[in-house]
Amino acid sequence: MRKLQSSERMRELMAGYYMQGHQAEFNAWITSGAPVELLYAMDIYPVYPENHGALIGATKLGSYYSDFAERNGFSRDLCSYARCDLGCVFAGTSPIGGLPKPTFLFACNNICNTVVKWYEVLSRIFKVPLFILDTPFIRKELKESHLRYVEEQLYDFIKFSEKITGRELEERRLKEVISKSIEGVSLYSQCLLTARNKPSPMNCFDAFVNMAPIVCLRGTEHAVNFYIDMKKELEERIKNGISAIEKEEIRLLWDNIPVWYRLRWLGEFFESKNACLVADTYTNAWTGFGELKSTDIISSMAEVYTLSYLNIGMDRTAEIINRLIDLYDVDGVVMHSNRSCKPYSFGQYEIQKKLSVPTVIIEADMVDERIFSEAQVVTRLEAFLEML
Amino acid sequence: MEKFFKFSKFFEVVKVGYLCNYTPKEIIHSAGFLPFRVFATDKPIERASAFIQSYSCSQARGALECALQDDFFAFVFTRSCDTLMRLTDIFEFVGKRVHNIEFPTKIGNVEYYVKELKDFVKVLESWGGEVSFERLMESLKLYRELEEKLKKLFSISPDYETAIKVQQIDVRSAIKLVDEKLKFAKKEEKPKVLITGSVCPYIKVYDLFKEAGFSLKDDICTGSRFFEFSYPEFEPKDLESALRYIAEKYFYRAPCPTKHYPGDGRFNYVLKLAEDCDAVVFLLVKFCEPHFFDYPQLKEKLEKMGKKVALIELEFPVVSLEQIRTRIEALKEVIE
Numbered sequence: 001m002r003k004l005q006s007s008e009r010m011r012e013l014m015a016g017y018y019m020q021g022h023q024a025e026f027n028a029w030i031t032s033g034a035p036v037e038l039l040y041a042m043d044i045y046p047v048y049p050e051n052h053g054a055l056i057g058a059t060k061l062g063s064y065y066s067d068f069a070e071r072n073g074f075s076r077d078l079c080s081y082a083r084c085d086l087g088c089v090f091a092g093t094s095p096i097g098g099l100p101k102p103t104f105l106f107a108c109n110n111i112c113n114t115v116v117k118w119y120e121v122l123s124r125i126f127k128v129p130l131f132i133l134d135t136p137f138i139r140k141e142l143k144e145s146h147l148r149y150v151e152e153q154l155y156d157f158i159k160f161s162e163k164i165t166g167r168e169l170e171e172r173r174l175k176e177v178i179s180k181s182i183e184g185v186s187l188y189s190q191c192l193l194t195a196r197n198k199p200s201p202m203n204c205f206d207a208f209v210n211m212a213p214i215v216c217l218r219g220t221e222h223a224v225n226f227y228i229d230m231k232k233e234l235e236e237r238i239k240n241g242i243s244a245i246e247k248e249e250i251r252l253l254w255d256n257i258p259v260w261y262r263l264r265w266l267g268e269f270f271e272s273k274n275a276c277l278v279a280d281t282y283t284n285a286w287t288g289f290g291e292l293k294s295t296d297i298i299s300s301m302a303e304v305y306t307l308s309y310l311n312i313g314m315d316r317t318a319e320i321i322n323r324l325i326d327l328y329d330v331d332g333v334v335m336h337s338n339r340s341c342k343p344y345s346f347g348q349y350e351i352q353k354k355l356s357v358p359t360v361i362i363e364a365d366m367v368d369e370r371i372f373s374e375a376q377v378v379t380r381l382e383a384f385l386e387m388l
Numbered sequence: 389m390e391k392f393f394k395f396s397k398f399f400e401v402v403k404v405g406y407l408c409n410y411t412p413k414e415i416i417h418s419a420g421f422l423p424f425r426v427f428a429t430d431k432p433i434e435r436a437s438a439f440i441q442s443y444s445c446s447q448a449r450g451a452l453e454c455a456l457q458d459d460f461f462a463f464v465f466t467r468s469c470d471t472l473m474r475l476t477d478i479f480e481f482v483g484k485r486v487h488n489i490e491f492p493t494k495i496g497n498v499e500y501y502v503k504e505l506k507d508f509v510k511v512l513e514s515w516g517g518e519v520s521f522e523r524l525m526e527s528l529k530l531y532r533e534l535e536e537k538l539k540k541l542f543s544i545s546p547d548y549e550t551a552i553k554v555q556q557i558d559v560r561s562a563i564k565l566v567d568e569k570l571k572f573a574k575k576e577e578k579p580k581v582l583i584t585g586s587v588c589p590y591i592k593v594y595d596l597f598k599e600a601g602f603s604l605k606d607d608i609c610t611g612s613r614f615f616e617f618s619y620p621e622f623e624p625k626d627l628e629s630a631l632r633y634i635a636e637k638y639f640y641r642a643p644c645p646t647k648h649y650p651g652d653g654r655f656n657y658v659l660k661l662a663e664d665c666d667a668v669v670f671l672l673v674k675f676c677e678p679h680f681f682d683y684p685q686l687k688e689k690l691e692k693m694g695k696k697v698a699l700i701e702l703e704f705p706v707v708s709l710e711q712i713r714t715r716i717e718a719l720k721e722v723i724e
Contacts (some may be wrong), residue, residue: 068464075683077675078676078680113646116648117677120652120681132494139473145500212716244682314477346475349439
């Protein structure tokens with residue numbers, strides 16, 4: 001695989017981001033689908049336990065940290081991001097020396113209800129306030145009552161954080177952050193879209209590695225600058241005919257959270273078969289946040305964050321995947337049935353029957369490497385690629 | 389389908405299945421349907437495995453198995469855990485008529501939930517049901533009578549077979565059944581164990597506790613959480629206020645870990661229940677995230693209260709009753 005230079009820059013950027021957390025006056029632990037813009041607008045540093053979990057997975061320490069949580073009574077069947085994060089809290093450290101202690105916790109269940117339980121546990125451990133942003137699940141239509149329900153809570157959250165920090169949310173500052181968020185998401189989307197080129201200058205493994213800024217730094221200048229550079233690099237690659245893998249014969253789409261501890265292995269496996277995973281549903285999920293409006297911010301925030309990718313029904317999910325199939329002109333879909341993520345995985349058996357190209361399902365876990373059966377995965381993928 | 393409805397209505401068996409205890413069964417009943425709670429059964433799970441992964445809980449897989457084999461008119465899913473949220477679409481995919489009610493995860497906003505219930509009434513009407521203020525009040529009255537009688541029965545001697553049966557028959561017949569049981573209920577003075585957990589439709593599991601010499605108190609979704617409610621103090625005057633009454637009734641019921649309560653309401657509820665018990669057993673269905681997340685911290689608090697605590701993990705159909713018996717007997721020995 002041809003490594004992107006941006007990946008190195010991303011590491012430096014994220015190292016700086018994690019360092020900053022220990023110096024921040026106020027910080028909030030936040031879920032990956034929550035409206036981080038509100039925190040940045042109030043100069044509250046956002047800490048992402050899920051990103052931390054991914055990092056632990058990528059360093060192949062998932063089972064090591066999970067074990068600390070399991071010894072404290074947390075079941076091995078629970079989400080492995082949660083287990084790793086709690087494990088690090090019990091261990092008092094992590095690959096980056098642990099996360100800074102939260103001032104408060106902010107969980108939005110637009111990605112799963114697991115985060116509600118996980119953050120309740122954290123709230124009891126750290127004895128800090130927890131705000132739950134409760135988004136109704138939009139199985140079919142988004143109703144006005146759903147929007148008003150979420151909007152009211154967003155105003156409640158502003159009051160909640162103002163009370164804790166003693167700071168006031170300034171409209172001017174919020175507008176600035178929103179505008180940076182929109183710009184950052186737009187650039188990020190353009191980076192992903194370069195994979196439409198044949199051969200593709202990037203694959204989903206590049207996208208996974210470089211998604212941290214759009215998750216953690218969305219709404220800041222850092223994310224904007226990072227994706228400007230990444231886009232330049234990808235456009236350069238297209239201009240010079242440099243592709244992500246040596247020989248692209250098959251184009252594929254990945255569904256679900258990555259198998260973090262097997263990124264390189266999977267990348268090399270697919271490359272050896274001349275198959276390029278040009279896109280994925282996971283990193284594309286953040287492109288939806290580009291729909292935010294810089295006017296009528298709170299109500300547009302309610303809508304955008306309620307309609308997040310994991311908070312919609314199966315019909316809509318299948319529609320989105322089919323759109324990605326067309327957009328990236330892929331030949332097949334690899335679905336990761338992720339033991340740790342029920343809302344992402346349940347329904348895959350049905351969704352695969354609604355897709356316009358062949359699919360294969362592999363069983364694994366995003367962080368817990370004990371679940372991974374290499375021989376089984378190889379057999380399934382090889383049979384699938386031969387069939388394609 | 390309307391023809392089917394009319395035909396079935398004649399026999400009063402238009403079954404509307406539901407899985408979650410937060411489902412407003414009074415509204416379903418008032419519309420002329422039979423609210424029928426779907427549980428995993430004794431039968432092995434075969435067909436359902438083609439539609440949902442093996443790491444879903446066996447209650448979800450068992451209910452799907454049941455739905456694939458039985459003659460339900462429709463299913464109502466009430467937002468609780470992630471599995472049920474996705475199961476709605478899976479049921480629809482296998483050709484079932486479904487509706488999902490978005491019960492808030494965060495307990496508090498009654499106004500929002502009343503709107504959700506109004507939409508539910510419209511759905512029931514589109515299914516051929518009729519909801520009026522008078523009929524809804526009648527259903528509310530009947531269910532309250534059933535709940536209070538079950539509460540009385542359980543305060544004398546918990547009867548899980550009855551508690552489960554009443555969730556699958558008409559409320560009037562259910563009241564008669566509980567009346568019968570009340571005639572013969574006797575209180576027993578034995579060491580008391582609190583069982584806490586999600587669903588357990590297997591009567592044999594409760595019998596094991598009794599056989600080991602325990603009397604039971606519970607915080608189980610198929611036991612007391614079916615009938616423990618705090619009723620609003622106002623008298624509904626019209627359909628809208630009756631829906632508000634239902635919203636409040638279900639908001640302030642025995643709390644479930646799938647909901648977020650201010651002030652750690654769920655933990656405080658369980659700790660209070662445990663006060664007069666000698667031991668606490670977590671009876672948890674494998675893969676039930678909401679309960680398993682609570683377990684370590686709740687266990688710690690219970691142990692600080694001086695309670696003996698045990699965890700029994702269940703999968704349906706239960707195949708190893710003797711293993712469970714050993715665990716329960718060991719707990720009894722520890723207490724003695």
